[in-house]
Amino acid sequence: MIYLDNNATSRLDERVLDRMLPYLREDYANASSLQHKMGRHANQAIEEARNTIAKVLQTQPKEIFFTSSATESINMVLRGVFERYQSKGKHIITCQTEHKATLTTCEYLEKKGAKVTYLPVNKSGAIDLDELKNRITAQTILVSLMSVNNETGVIHPIKEIAEICQAKDVLFFCDSTQSIGKQAFDLTTYPIDICCLSAHKFHGPKGIGALFVRRKTKPIQIAPLITGGNQEQALRGGTYNVPSIVGMGTAILHTKEVDYTAIRQLRDYFEDRIQHEIEETIVNAQEAHRICNTSNITFRHVRANEIMTKISDIAVSSGSACVSGSRDSSHVLKAMGLTDEDAFCSLRFSLSKYSTAQEIDQTVEALKTAVSTIRQHSPIWQMYKKGLLG
Structure with missing residues (x-):
């Protein structure tokens, strides 16, 4: 894992x-x-x-x-x-x-x-x-x-x-x-x-x-x-x-002993790769003053639970662990103005002092494969690509 x-x-x-x-x-x-x-x-x-x-x-x-x-x-x-x-x-x-x-x-x-x-x-x-x-x-x-x-x-x-x-x-x-x-x-x-x-x-x-x-x-x-x-x-x-x-x-x-700068650099590297290598991804609150280890990313028109099923060897979450069983979208993301749809398509990645660059690279590759596979079989994604959805 x-x-x-x-x-x-x-x-x-x-x-x-x-x-x-x-x-x-x-x-x-x-x-x-x-x-x-x-x-x-x-x-x-x-x-x-x-x-x-x-x-x-x-x-x-x-x-x-x-x-x-x-x-x-x-x-x-x-x-x-x-x-x-x-x-x-x-x-x-x-x-x-x-x-x-x-x-x-x-x-x-x-x-x-x-x-x-x-x-x-x-x-x-x-x-x-x-x-x-x-x-x-x-x-x-x-x-x-x-x-x-x-x-x-x-x-x-x-x-x-x-x-x-x-x-x-x-x-x-x-x-x-x-x-x-x-x-x-x-x-x-x-x-x-x-x-x-x-x-x-x-x-x-x-x-x-x-x-x-x-x-x-x-x-x-x-x-x-x-x-x-x-x-x-x-x-x-x-x-x-x-x-x-x-x-x-x-x-x-x-x-x-924790090196906050090293964790932030790894987090930023992760976000940079995701945004450049997977289309229609948004890092939520990217311009805000954020803690060094946390990325919340929306993969537009791909439900978070579908992605997590495809990357079962990677532990991530679709929100707070305390409400992981909820059928509702994230109250945090909705308060920030995200639609229900985008909130349901968002994943949280949180690193630690034990996280490595190799793990980040493996995660990016797994996400690329998962998102691509889901979108290929998604009528909603096809409609979006044809300009029929916002």
Whole structure:
């Protein structure tokens, strides 16, 4: 298999696995069992991982909280802030191209009385910062915007968004899941109030995430989503997943080694070959400020699911993994102005530090063959070539 679906999940770094194994075999104690040596050792491993994550993100260990995933973190923040800040207001601002974890949770909160503004984007997937400013009111309690779009790789101007929220005295929550390991990211540069990350996006294990909550003079209030013991300062109850927490700490440490320039050059080489060697292909948001590893490409009048059937030895996706079973076209691409037809004909390719030029060349050749074969037998393509379709 050639694996080009790294925005869905990434290959576990061998060094991460090696670091995790002792906590699956020998050091398996409950980290909350501080009465004995094994429990204290497990607890120490958690705090070492917390310290490592804080150091990489340039923040304080007490501001890092472990969760099971970015999806859990998103639910915790949106629901928890809404519960605690209703005395101020019930207005939340997000964007039409956010991850479904955010959009679905906002839809749930609307049923509970929340007023949600869904900012539109232009054809490059960018929001209008002036519109964001104008939509913030005295009743706005939270702005929730991702740093990098998981389908297109479009980067939002997070620093500017955070500064707008600061000036308006509104909390800013950033889903930074697709940023870590793909660009420089530290919380001294970005004055974000709250952000989340997930280890499996940067070569760590699945099932472990983290939430950053900035310590402020006026503490940020988030009602816990999962109650139980006093784990994570009572913000998130439940037995600690020690091996995965250790793995996350190791994985984030190795993100400092990633050569973003090399990945971007490989991505650009891939896009250049596709556009020159396969007719009627469009790189969505090509002119936008994008993360280094992501290409979203429309192969006009060829359905994405047909292409994937023809290139079964290459792992790609037709959108977010979280909605891969949906019959609907991508909400992200439609918000950018693509028709349903073009959205259904789009594939996402996401590279990693393990991707090679040879894999890219093999992928291009496979795509050329697949698209050519499908179009040869497609009445729609023949009609298009005769000028009967737009």
